[in-house]
Amino acid sequence: MAQEALTYASATELSISLKTAEISSVELTEACIDAIAAHNGTVNAVVTLCEESALAEAKAADLKLRDGSAGPLTGIPLLHKDIFCTRNVATTCASKMLANFVPPYDATVVSRLRTAGTVMLGKTNMDEFAMGSSTETSVFGVTRNPWDLNCVPGGSSGGAAAAVAAGFAPLSTGTDTGGSIRQPASLCGITGLKPTYGRVSRLGIIAFASSLDQAGPMTRTVDDAALMLQAMSGVDAGDSTSADLDVPDFTAGLNQPIAGLKIGIPREYFNHNLDQRVANKIHEALNELVKEGAELVDIDLPHTEQGIATYYIIAPAEASTNLSRYDGVRFGHRCDSPQNLTDLYERSRSEGFGEEVQRRILVGTYALSAGFYDAYFKKAQQVRRLIS
Amino acid sequence: MPTIPADVLSVAQLARLRIDETALDDVTDRFSRTLELVAQLEEVDTEGVTPMSNPHDMHQRLRADMVTESNQREALQKTAPSVADGFFLVPKVID
Numbered sequence: 001m002a003q004e005a006l007t008y009a010s011a012t013e014l015s016i017s018l019k020t021a022e023i024s025s026v027e028l029t030e031a032c033i034d035a036i037a038a039h040n041g042t043v044n045a046v047v048t049l050c051e052e053s054a055l056a057e058a059k060a061a062d063l064k065l066r067d068g069s070a071g072p073l074t075g076i077p078l079l080h081k082d083i084f085c086t087r088n089v090a091t092t093c094a095s096k097m098l099a100n101f102v103p104p105y106d107a108t109v110v111s112r113l114r115t116a117g118t119v120m121l122g123k124t125n126m127d128e129f130a131m132g133s134s135t136e137t138s139v140f141g142v143t144r145n146p147w148d149l150n151c152v153p154g155g156s157s158g159g160a161a162a163a164v165a166a167g168f169a170p171l172s173t174g175t176d177t178g179g180s181i182r183q184p185a186s187l188c189g190i191t192g193l194k195p196t197y198g199r200v201s202r203l204g205i206i207a208f209a210s211s212l213d214q215a216g217p218m219t220r221t222v223d224d225a226a227l228m229l230q231a232m233s234g235v236d237a238g239d240s241t242s243a244d245l246d247v248p249d250f251t252a253g254l255n256q257p258i259a260g261l262k263i264g265i266p267r268e269y270f271n272h273n274l275d276q277r278v279a280n281k282i283h284e285a286l287n288e289l290v291k292e293g294a295e296l297v298d299i300d301l302p303h304t305e306q307g308i309a310t311y312y313i314i315a316p317a318e319a320s321t322n323l324s325r326y327d328g329v330r331f332g333h334r335c336d337s338p339q340n341l342t343d344l345y346e347r348s349r350s351e352g353f354g355e356e357v358q359r360r361i362l363v364g365t366y367a368l369s370a371g372f373y374d375a376y377f378k379k380a381q382q383v384r385r386l387i388s
Numbered sequence: 389m390p391t392i393p394a395d396v397l398s399v400a401q402l403a404r405l406r407i408d409e410t411a412l413d414d415v416t417d418r419f420s421r422t423l424e425l426v427a428q429l430e431e432v433d434t435e436g437v438t439p440m441s442n443p444h445d446m447h448q449r450l451r452a453d454m455v456t457e458s459n460q461r462e463a464l465q466k467t468a469p470s471v472a473d474g475f476f477l478v479p480k481v482i483d
Contacts, residue, residue, distance in 0.1 A: 100467075101467055102467065104464055104466065104467070197444070198444055211442040240449050240451070241442065241444065243444070244449065306432055309426045309429050310429065312422060313426055313429070327404070328469065329469070329478055330467070330468050331469075332469075334469035334470070340481075341478055341479055341481055342404070343479070344479055346406040347406065349403075349404055350406040350408075358405055358415075359415065361403050362399050362403055362405065362419060365402050369402060376426065379430075381440050382432075382437040383429055384440045385438060385440035386432065388443065
């Protein structure tokens, strides 16, 4: 295969080429590393490149491919969002706070994808602590959209989306709290999904809002998303919020006729806030579905409008709690010559966190503080139930 | 509703954040705007609605109270800014 074909093929296609020995995992990995070397300077999607270990993993994958013990993802290169703990590889959450943090263990998602035989190329850029929708709040600088360098890639998993779109890797992991997989996937023209909460373990994912955070696949095709989610999913003893439910075969429903399927269209999503050009594109897609025999059914989600306000309380409240762990004592940034314990906490946190992160911590702290808890946090949790 | 800098400073103190004086007006302004946006929740009738703290239909599992991991103190303290004899070091608290 030509270099271009290698770096823009789907994992499903590449898996066939690997199994028929048309290409090797080492060749594929080298092609990805070359693409990153050539274009990451402009796109800035990758923040840590693990060239040496990736080639070693690719060699090991090639052995498995030859001895017949390979699975569908064996030898496929992938990138992890820099929010997933990777053993002995820097994990920064794109924050000065964690600039020197090297985790002593792998996130469950990382170890499961490792077990599935994938080759870890490195880590991708993101909004600081996943708080943003444009990948502009990263301590590593902005990521650019490979389709148009003047555009943002979306966020917070913007590095992951841009990397897949730019041909750096066929697969990337992302996390989604309030749109952080779905929105950058859309802005970069790739496939991304937020799985149902509990489907994928959160162990080793640096926490933002624990009742909303969920990891998911970011890929070039739906088939690849199914394959990758298969490897990521399932109950984990290390995460008591992971769902103890059987994992279905996500690939089983693919490439089936859609005639007779009912597709719900929430009326509230098509309001005055929706850009007309986007609305037109959605209607074009819906027409395609109808042509294939699907039935569109209007549905009502009456509390849609309160979604953002609810999120603006729940996510910062949970974040302010989760981010209280960054105190300059056990890990993360510590200020120079602290005068006393309070000075250590306050200066370490103010120096380590960027503006947006501090803003959200403030809102969250306020919503949880005595006298305001019922009016804000409890109220938001009640509206959340109505929305669901 | 805290819309004045003094209120923001007291929240910042609770959050152990130190806000630069030059940024205080801007921080206060953005803070107030967020509160204005979330004020729309007041209009929703939530009488008798049970708060939803997490999206699971199921109860959270509890594991057996057993030791499952070996001591990894050294590996875990590698990431700490300052340690001695297995302890995390902080500035003097009591004179």
